Amino acid sequence: MESKYGFLKMSLPEFVAWIQEQRIARTILTVQQHHTWSPSYIHFNGSNHFERQSAMKNYHVRNNGWQDIGQHFTSFPDGSIVTGRSLELTPACIYGANRDSICMEHFGNFDKGGDEMTPEQRETVVGMTAALCDKFRLPLNSFSIIYHHWFDLNTGKRNNGTGNNKSCPGSNFFGGNKIDDFNRNFLPLVSQKLQGRPAPAPxxxxxxxxxxxxxxxxxxxxxxxxxxxxxxxxxxxxxxxxxxxxxxxxxxxxxxxxxxxxxxxxxxxxxxxxxxxxxxxxxxxxxxxxxxxxxxxxxxxxxxxxxxxxxxxxxxxxxxxxxxxxxxx
Incomplete structure (x- = not known):
C-alpha cells in the first residue's frame, strides 16, 4: 500500500483484506457504481493515481462546494484502488440515493465509443463490489448494487433509466447500463467472485x-x-x-x-x-x-x-x- 495527499492506494487483494478490518459505524444498504467519464484513460499515465484523485477532490470541493471528494473509492485502469472520503460520510454521488450508501467511481469513459475497460480494472470492479457486499452482508441484487443511470437527475427518483438520466456508469459498462444488462452481465460475475468463500459468522x-x-x-x-x-x-x-x-x-x-x-x-x-x-x-x-x-x-x-x-x-x-x-x- 502507498499513501499520499491523504489517500491510500492498494491492490485488489489488499483492498479485500483492508475492508474487512474497517470499523464503520453507519449502516450500509447500497453500493453505487459510477464512471468518471472525464477524466478518462487519456488522462492516466500509469503512475498518477494520487494526482488524478487529488484533482477530482479539488474539483468537487471548489466547483461543487462539497466538503470532500464525492466518492469513497476510485478504481484505475491498472487495477489499483485509491480511497476517497471517509466511510463514515454519506457520498455525494446520486441525488436522492446517497443515504446508507458506499460510492465507487471507476476511472474512465465507459460509454459506447469511449474507453474499453482493461482486464485489470474489470477484475477490480467486480472484486471490489463483491468485497463490499461481503463486508456489509448485502444481498446480491439490483437494490443493493445500484447504477447512477437508474435515477432521475432532477428528482432523484428511481426510474431505471427511462427519464432524465445520466449514462453513468456508462452505456457500455459490462455490456450496458440497464437493469437487464446488470442482471445478465455484471451480477453473475459478482456472485461468482463470492462463491467458495467461507460463510461469514452469524x-x-x-x-x-x-x-x-x-x-x-x-x-x-x-x-x-x-x-x-x-x-x-x-x-x-x-x-x-x-x-x-x-x-x-x-x-x-x-x-x-x-x-x-x-x-x-x-x-x-x-x-x-x-x-x-x-x-x-x-x-x-x-x-x-x-x-x-x-x-x-x-x-x-x-x-x-x-x-x-x-x-x-x-x-x-x-x-x-x-x-x-x-x-x-
Whole structure:
C-alpha cells in the first residue's frame, strides 16, 4: 500500500483484506457504481493515481462546494484502488440515493465509443463490489448494487433509466447500463467472485437501530463522557444509522467486537423496514394530499423514525410512506 495527499492506494487483494478490518459505524444498504467519464484513460499515465484523485477532490470541493471528494473509492485502469472520503460520510454521488450508501467511481469513459475497460480494472470492479457486499452482508441484487443511470437527475427518483438520466456508469459498462444488462452481465460475475468463500459468522444480535441527530457524535471507548475517544473510528455523522448492541446509563454500544459507545441523547430510535409494493410513492407529508417526492421499488430498505396515522417517516428526512406497504424486521 502507498499513501499520499491523504489517500491510500492498494491492490485488489489488499483492498479485500483492508475492508474487512474497517470499523464503520453507519449502516450500509447500497453500493453505487459510477464512471468518471472525464477524466478518462487519456488522462492516466500509469503512475498518477494520487494526482488524478487529488484533482477530482479539488474539483468537487471548489466547483461543487462539497466538503470532500464525492466518492469513497476510485478504481484505475491498472487495477489499483485509491480511497476517497471517509466511510463514515454519506457520498455525494446520486441525488436522492446517497443515504446508507458506499460510492465507487471507476476511472474512465465507459460509454459506447469511449474507453474499453482493461482486464485489470474489470477484475477490480467486480472484486471490489463483491468485497463490499461481503463486508456489509448485502444481498446480491439490483437494490443493493445500484447504477447512477437508474435515477432521475432532477428528482432523484428511481426510474431505471427511462427519464432524465445520466449514462453513468456508462452505456457500455459490462455490456450496458440497464437493469437487464446488470442482471445478465455484471451480477453473475459478482456472485461468482463470492462463491467458495467461507460463510461469514452469524451476525451478533442487534438490539435496535438509531439515527444520529447531532452534526458529529463522538465515539468513546467506554460509556462515559470522560472516556477517551475511540482511536480507530471517527465520529458518527448526522443522519448515520447505527447498530446498537448494548446500553448502559444512556450510552449505546455500536460495536459487537469493540468497546465503542455513543451518547444516546443525540440519537433517535428507528425501525428497519422493506418495501412490499411494486412501486411505493414517497410523499412530502403523512397523507395522500401531500406531493409525491420520490418512488421506492419492491425490496428496497428504509429506516423509519416516526409514525402518524398509518404513515411512516424515513429517518430525519421529510419523506413519508404508507405503512401498509412496509414489512418491518
Amino acid at each position: 451476525p451478533a444480535a442487534i438490539q435496535k437501530y438509531v439515527v444520529v441527530t447531532a452534526n458529529l457524535l463522538n465515539v468513546r471507548e467506554a460509556p462515559s463522557g470522560s472516556a477517551p475517544k475511540a482511536s480507530d473510528r471517527g465520529a458518527a455523522q448526522l443522519g448515520s444509522i447505527l447498530r446498537i448492541y448494548d446500553e448502559s446509563n444512556g450510552w449505546l454500544k455500536i460495536s459487537n467486537s469493540q468497546s465503542h459507545w455513543v451518547y444516546g441523547q443525540y440519537t433517535i430510535e428507528v425501525k428497519r423496514a422493506t418495501v412490499n409494493a411494486n412501486v411505493l410513492r414517497v410523499r412530502s407529508g403523512p397523507g395522500t394530499n401531500f406531493s409525491i417526492v420520490d418512488n421506492l421499488m419492491e425490496s428496497e430498505e428504509v429506516f423509519i423514525s416516526e409514525e402518524e396515522n398509518g404513515w411512516c417517516k424515513i429517518s430525519l428526512e421529510e419523506k413519508w410512506l404508507s405503512k401498509n406497504y412496509l414489512n418491518f424486521s
